[in-house]
Amino acid sequence: MKITDVKVSLVEAPLITPFKTALRTVHSIQNVMVILTTDDGQIGIGEAAPTHVITGETLGSLKYAIEEVIAPVIKGIDIAEIAVLCERVDRCLYQNTSAKAAVEMALYDLWAKKYQAPLYQLLGGYRNTLKTDITISVNDSVEMVNDSLAAVKRGFSILKVKVGKDPIGDVERVVNIREAVGPDVVLRVDANQGWTPKQAVSIIGQLEDKGVQIELIEQPVHYSDLVGMQYVTQRTQTPILADESVFSPKQAIEVIEKGAADLINIKLMKTGGISKAQQIANIAQANGVQCMIGCMLETKISVSAAAHFAAANQIVTMVDLDGPSLCVKDPIEGGPIFEGECIQMVERAGLGFLI
Template identity: 55%
Template sequence: MKIVDIQVGRISVPLRTPFKTALRTVKSIEDIVVKVVTDTGHVGYGEAAPTAVITGDTTGAIIGAINESIKPQLIGLSINNFEDVMQRLHGSLLKNSSGKAAVDIALYDLFGQLHNAPLYKLLGGYKKEIITDITISVNEPEEMVKDSLDAVGRGYKTLKIKVGKDPLKDMERMKAIRKAIGYDIQLRIDANQGWKPKEAINILRKMEDAGLEIEFVEQPVLAHDFEGLKLVTDNVSIPVLADESVFSPRDALKILEMRAADLINIKLMKTGGIYNALKICSIAETYGVECMIGCMLESKISVTAAAHLAGAKSIITKIDLDGPALCSIDPVEGGANFEEYKIILPEASGLGFVRVPEEFFNND
């Protein structure tokens, strides 16, 4: 099974409602899709999310990285020699984690097809069904209450609330949401680097004192501020999840050595795909630290890959794979089955896609 071509295209999927965080507002998914073609006729699919405010990767940078640096390194290589292929991919250029992730995902899709097994079974086979939270965008408190009640009505038992824009308003938001939904629903908060360390400590302590019962806080401070992250972790009872601070296995190792966070968030767009995500899982297992698997604003293609990883590894105990649930349409046939909060992995080989529209690859 040799690689004979790598094709790049685009996918555009409107969201149900605008997605708002402390960093950005988005109305539709506008991602890069990849098709890796082999001499046996097998095809693997991947996806990259251009999230410049987090990864630094723009649409043009991703396309350029794939066509100019990654593709020349991989044409002619055999999927049978998978470790060699992975090393060539991840050594093809520095950074550009999203472009690497798209091709990495497509290659793992082919790896599963080569062995005629669902990818999650090849990687560990821990469980076939996983349960995700859903994100509530940052808005005025009354709108966030409405969105939270709607999510609960759709069956979600865990909500991830976006905060980080205004500490006083954040407190108002959280009190209003907790009062509206009661205490049977789990609440997580994500500040998206929106607070300074002492500011984070102050507001999180107030949330503790108010009895809001927050499961954890995600990335309360700037990504590069490992010391600030540790300061927050050391001074609040709410567990701290490192997200934007962790792009690589080396980042994860440093965070855990410093005890700068209680949990690690894995996102394929940050790690460059499944290959390095597996290394982070192993490091977390060594330290006995649980992981969450998350996603950017991505369609079913790359979120299916993340779901396979979650189904494979027991160290991934928290799931934040709501990208497809935020979309108003699903143009891809096959892959994981996203039934609101419930994600069921396919039994077909690889990632399990049946049909990815060819028109995605006719628009560049």
């Protein structure tokens, strides 16, 4: 079962509503899909999101990295040698984490198909259901309240509220959402690096004083400012989640050692795929640090791979895999079943797609 062909194509999915954060506004997903073929006719697929403001990648750079750099180093290798394949993918490029992630997903899809088992079972099989939050884009307070109420009506009990674009109005936004949805809905607040350390301490302190009940604050300051992250973490009671500050296992160790955050957000587009994501999860588990599994603006293809990883790992206690819920329709059939906030793993081999 050797890799014989590597193809790249465009996968598109319009969003139900524009996705707005402190970093960008997106109206439609345009990602890269990877299709690997083996000498016995098996197919494995993966997906890469060109999130230039976070990973630095574009559609063009993803296509080139996969076709011209990664493909030559994996062709001819048997899928049973999954560790060798992942190492080759990792070493052939310095960064390009999303390109690596897409190829790794397809490799793991084939690997699990070889052994005729769902991927999550081969990775650990801790559970077969997950509960995800859904993102509330940053807008004016009235629109965010309306979007929050609509999400609750759709059956979501965990909301990830985007802020950071207008620090002065962020307290009002979150307070209004809490008052509108009531005390039983879990609120996660994501600043997407939009605050300074002092702004973060002030805003979080005000929310704490008002008793708003926030589960966590994600990436309050710039990804490179671990001293600032530490400053915020030490001066607030609300747990701080590191996102853009952690791409690699080495960065995870640094964040934990410095006490720069209480929690870590793992995203396959940041880690370069499942193999490095697993290393970060192992580091976190060894240090008693709980993890979230997150995604960029991704379709069901790559979000399904992240769901398999999350379902296999006990240390992943929070799920932010709402990509399919933000899209008008799925670009592929099969895979885990996304129904509102519930993600149900299926028992088909690999990632479970009907291809």
